[in-house]
Amino acid sequence: MLVISSAPAANAASGLMALLREVVPIAPDTSVEEAAEKMLEPQHAGLLCLPVVLGKRVVGVVSRQHFNSIFLQRFGRDLWGRRPVSDLMNRQPLLVDIEQPLEAAAQFVSTRMGSPISEDFVLMRDGQYLGMGRVLDILAAMQSRIALGASKLEDAYRQLKVSQSALVQNEKMASLGQMVAGVAHEINTPLGYVRNNVEMLQDMFGQLREVLTQYCLLGSMMADENFDEAAVSQLLQQATAASLDLQQGGLLEDARTLFEDSLFGVDTIKELAINLRDFSRVDSAKLADVNVNDCLDQTLSITNNVFKGRVEIIKRYEDVPLVNASPSQFNQVLLNILTNAVQAIEHDKGKLLLKTEFDEQWVHVSIVDNGKGITQENLKKIFDPFFTTKPVGQGTGLGLSISYQIMRAHGGNIQVASVPGRGTRFRISLPRAASHRASSLEAAA
């Protein structure tokens, strides 16, 4: 049975207390006839039985059914009428302590009551007779309590859903924060040398202009028919010295390098911007036919700073068919697993194998690291919300749980295998996009 709540004792007592009916019990030596009369009294109309009590001790109950069975018999009244009810009564009535929780009492009563229901239950306190309770009442009380419980459950469920979406949002923000940090670093590094190079080129340009001005002046002086030879030769000397300076300082050679590096840096930033856009695809949160190889590459490029130098990346991509997926969500899954993989590598010979393959129905992505691995015990829990082995404040424990949900929502799944000390393999599978599945089946047929 579903136990809605283990209510505190005080509540439970008041629960059963509400069901208490004060019924004057009959003594065991009361005659059957007399007892039957009592049963017919209007205040007992709703009761199925009467308690038989000696002193304060409950010795049994006698029910309408008992009386019926007697009075429906031929000569029943004559045979039984004068005998004491103790000869007729049920000596093992349903005894319920008033302090018991309603649920426990209800469970007890419902498992022990006969069919058809012929007896109510006796309420006791400290082993002494207190009154009667009706089976119908306790069932009704339970029903209303379950209904209440259900509405509370529904409330709790609704609240849970609200807080869950808040948590998912938090996790998104946390990974966004990490990503922003990474991207800022990725942008600022090329920006650093590009800016420095441009500043230096500006200086060089100044020097070049000076030399050029001198040569131009020289040219116009020489073009003059009666030019001043002394002045020209002086200027020529100056200009030659200045241009020699430029060449000897390696400025022109430097300039070439500086320009090349700067262009490279600007392209790096451009690439990053494109990948960022592709990565999030804010403009198309909907499903699209995507190539998982591209998704892997995009995710790699924006997490480059985490991997760079630390981990050797081995790609074994097959020419996989497209899958139908939300690119931003799928990239989120990849980002999550890749980041975990790199974080699991605590030595400097880190390797990360990225493999894609496919069969008739599925496209699989395997991400294999040679990190510290996951213990069997933890492996069972890694998709549980809030399960994390990271220090407090560094992981919400939601990353993989969200990834799992995303993959399920895509009709795919995530599998994981791990050997502690050796490494971990995540395998993500997505169904092939419908059109491509069909066409390949045709091709196969």
Add this chain to the structure above:
Amino acid sequence: MNSPETRPAILLIDDEERILRSLEILFRGRYRLHITTDPQTALTTIAREPVHVVVSDQRMPLMSGADLLREVRRLSPNTMRILLTGYSELDAIVASVNEGEIFRYVNKPWMAAELRSTVEQASGIAMQMFAASQQAVDSRIPEPAAANNSAILVIDDDVTVFSAVKEIVGYAQTVYYAQSLEQAFMLLEREPIGVIISELMVARESLTTALKMLKSQHPEVVTIVMTPFRDTAVLVGLINQGQVYRILPKPLRAGPLGMNIASALRQHRLLSASPVLRQRHAVEQISAPEEVSVANRMMSFLGRLRGRTNVWPPLPEIRQS
């Protein structure tokens, strides 16, 4: 110009070779340059020969810049340390101050002229440091006798910080307590304060500018900032313009705080005894307009204060940039 042998040596380290190439061209001709992408090579060089300035990237695959500069400090305390970083992470900032005792924290992208002058300043100071320590070795000048009368000033809204500090230092040092900027400055003018332990906010007023001003006025005073505050830009400002000695988190922990107070007092004694060393704590000029106005206000307050006591020489004007 100076001959190649007498030029100051600087070491540049970054995992991006284009950064190194760019910096190489920027500094070439003025310095002897050591350029590497490998932290071990860097440390070997520094252990082997005098290197006056190290400019290091923070995020590197084999070793973080903060870790590298901590090792540099251990191997060659006279080498000036500059962190050049693409992204301000709180951990890196705190570690570079507390363990690396860095001279400047520079963000990428940097201004070529600024970086040039920062490195020039650092190398000038380091040249003097190296010369002075050489002299000290040559003539065996004993370390200055510990002048133990310098006091500690606690600036915090929370009086329990004051009592905790008092408990930690016992009777060894006088501890003063200020709950406002004015009180703090008054005490600083009157008492021989060597170490300040300060929050960044008191009475809802930011102390950041005041702490920077203070360092520019009294380079021998050593500042420990103890705060739950986690704004990276403010902390970077405190390094470059305030030469803060330690950044400690709150709630305070007596053990680490005690150790840091002891080393701050030691640092203060060294600074008081050595003008060359004080240069090491040279600060960048305050430039943010909102800070300049606060600084000017503070200067006039100080001026009035000093006019009364007439102990200090007139103060230079803070230039509005």
